[in-house]
Amino acid sequence: MFDAMHTPDNVLIVGGSSEIGVEIAKALAKRGSTKFVLAGRSFETMQRAANEISSANPAGATSVSVIYFDVLAENAVSELITSTTAELSTIDMTIFAIGTLGDQAQLETDLKAAQEILEANFSKLAPAIQGIANVMVTQGFGHIVVLSSVAGVRVRRSNYFYGSAKAGLDGFAMALNDAVIKEGVNVTVVRPGFVRTKMTAHLPAAPLSTTAAAVAKATLAATDKQRNSVYVPTAIGVVVNIYRLLPRFIARKVPF
C-alpha cells in the first residue's frame, strides 16, 4: 500500500540490474519501502544490488528477492507476473528500467540485432508494462515508472534505433497513463539526458550529464506529486524541446 507521502510498501524493479533502477530502489528503501523484487538477467549484479537496497533502509526492515526476467524470452510477461504476485501481496510501484543502446553502425547492417533493440526497448517491453498495469487496475491502485529518454523526444541520426524505440515507448506510456488514471493507477515517464552508468561507460560525457542518484531523486519528486513526466535534469528538457522544434535542415547540423 501507499502511505500518505506516496511511499509504497512493495516495489518491483524490471531491469533489476539497472544502475538507475537500483538507485530508485535505494531511495525508496531509505524512505521506508519494505519489500522489493528485482527482475532481470544478471543474478550476480542483482544480488549485489539487493544487499545495497537492504542496507539503505535505516530500520533494516527490507526484504529483496531476485527473479529471472529476459524481456526477449517467450512467455516472459506472464512468468514475470506469476512470480511477482507470489512474492508481493500487492504491486504498489513498478520501475521499468530496461534499456539497451546498441551500436548504431552495426544495427544498420545487422537487421536481426536491430530488431532485438526495438524489442528490448519497446515492442516487447510495452506488453510487459501493460501486463503490470492490468494487475494494478485489478488491485485498484498502483504506480508505474517508465524510464524513457531525451533520445526519444526527437530521434537523432546518431542512435535512431534506440531513439525511435524510446519514442514509441514514451508515447505508449503517456497514453497508458490516460487509460488507467481513472482506475487508480498512475504512470510517470522519466526522461533523463546523459547519465553516467554502465550503459554509457564507453561514451564521452555529453553536456548537462547527470548521475543515477540524481535521476532517482527527480523520479521520486515526480511520483510524489503524481506527475506524468519529468526531465532530468530539468534544463535538458528545455534544450531538447528547442531542438525538437528546429527545422530538420538545421537540426541535422547539430553535432550530437
Add this chain to the structure above:
Amino acid sequence: MTSSPSPTSRHTKKQLISGWGRTQFVSSNLVEVGRSNELDQITSIFSDSATRFAIPRGLGRSYGDAAQVAGGTVIVQPDDIDSSTIDENGVLKVSGGTSLDAIMKKYVPNGYFVPVTPGTRFVTIGGAIAADIHGKNHHISGSFVDHVNTMQLAAPSGNFNLSATENADIFWATAGGMGLTGVITMASLNMLPIETAYINMETRRAKDFDELLSVMAGSDADFRYSVAWIDCIAKGASMGRGVLTRGDHASLDQLGPKQKIDPLKYRPNSRLVAPPWFPPHILNSMSVRAFNEAWFLKAPQLRQDQIVPLTSYFHPLDGIQGWNRMYGRNGFLQYQFLVPDGEEEALRKILEKISKAKVASFLAVLKRFGKANSGLLSFPAPGWTLALDIPVGASSLSDLLDELDKDVLEANGKLYLAKESRASCDTIKQMYPKLKEFSRIKEITDPNGIIVSDLSRRLCLT
C-alpha cells in the same frame, strides 16, 4: 416493502475514493445498500464470489485509508433518520448509516443532544462506533461506545446482536474496530437531555505550555466540555501557548430574551464553500503564523458566560464546505497521538520538535482524556491527546513523524487509527497490544478474512 436482494439489484459503481486527507486515492466498487433490504444485501455482498474484499464506509471523515479497500467492495449505507425512534428515557434506536448531523437536526429541537460529538457532525453512527470517537467531554463522559447499549452487526459468519452482556467480546472488538468485524446496521444509545441549543462557554488564554497544562489538569473536571487550541508555531518562552474553550449546555435561565423565544432552535449552517482554486501555498508557514498570531491575540485573557450556538462551539469547520481541498493536490494528514498522564515531559518534547520543524498547521488541538473503556482497539486512555493537521509535501515530514512515533512509543502512548495514514506495522503493533485478541475475535465474525481495508493491510491489523 419487498424487493429481491439479488446481487444485480445492488447499486454498484466503480469510483476513485480516498479519506478526508485526500492522500491515498484508490479504485473501489462502491455499493449503496438499500433501506428496505440492507441486511440481505450485505449478506449477499459477503457471500458473492466476486467480492475480493469488503469494508464499510460512512461519510469518509477518517483521514487516511480506513474506509476504503482498493480493488474491493466498499459498502455504503443510507442515512435513514426517518426510521429512528427515541423513548422516554432518551434511548435512541438508529441505523448504522445515519449521520450525527441528521440526528441533531431531528432531536435537538426535541431536547436531546448526542452523547459524544467529534469536531464535525458529518460522521455516521457506524463510523462513530468503529472509531469509538471522542469529543470535548471525554474527561467526564468517556467515548462514544460508552453510551451505546446495543448494536446489530452484519458479518460474513452471520448477524450478531451485541451488548455488554450478549456477545460482549464481539461488542468490544467492534468498538474501535475500524469496521473490520462487520457492518454495524443498528445501534441503541443514550442521548443527552438538553434545555437549550446553546453552550455556556468560557474562553481563557494560556501564555505557555506549563500554564495550559496546569489549568487543564486543575479545573477541567468543572466543565463538561473542554478543549485547547495550541499555537504550534510559537517557540521559546511562549512555546505551547494556547486558548482554552470550556463549557456546558446552557440552561434555559442563562439565555437572553430573544434566545428564550425558541431555546431549542437549531440552525447548523454550511454556507461558505472553499473555492476549488484555493492555492495551497496560502497554507505555508508564513500565513499560518499570521493566522495563529491573530487568533491568539484576538482571544480574551478570560471571558466567561458567553452563550453560543451548539454549532459554533462544536462544529465551526463544518461551515466551510470542502475545506480539506484547500491543502491542494498532495493532500494533508492529521497526526493525532496520546500520551498517558505523567508523561507531560514527553508531550513537551514532542511539541518542541513540532514547533521547531515548521510543519505548518492551523489546527493543533489538545484535549485531556478520562477513563478508557474495554474496546480492544479503542484509542482514548487517561492522558493527553494532541492532533495537528499537516500538509503533505515537505520532504522532511516522513522522518519527523517517524521520530515522533518513537517518542510516543517511549512514553507508552499511541496513534489514533481513524487519523492514521503513514505509520509502520511494527509501531502500531507495539501501540495496540490487544491486536492479537482482536484478530482472534475477528476470526469468529469473518473466518475467511473478507473484511479488509487499506488501513488494515497497510498496518498489518489482521
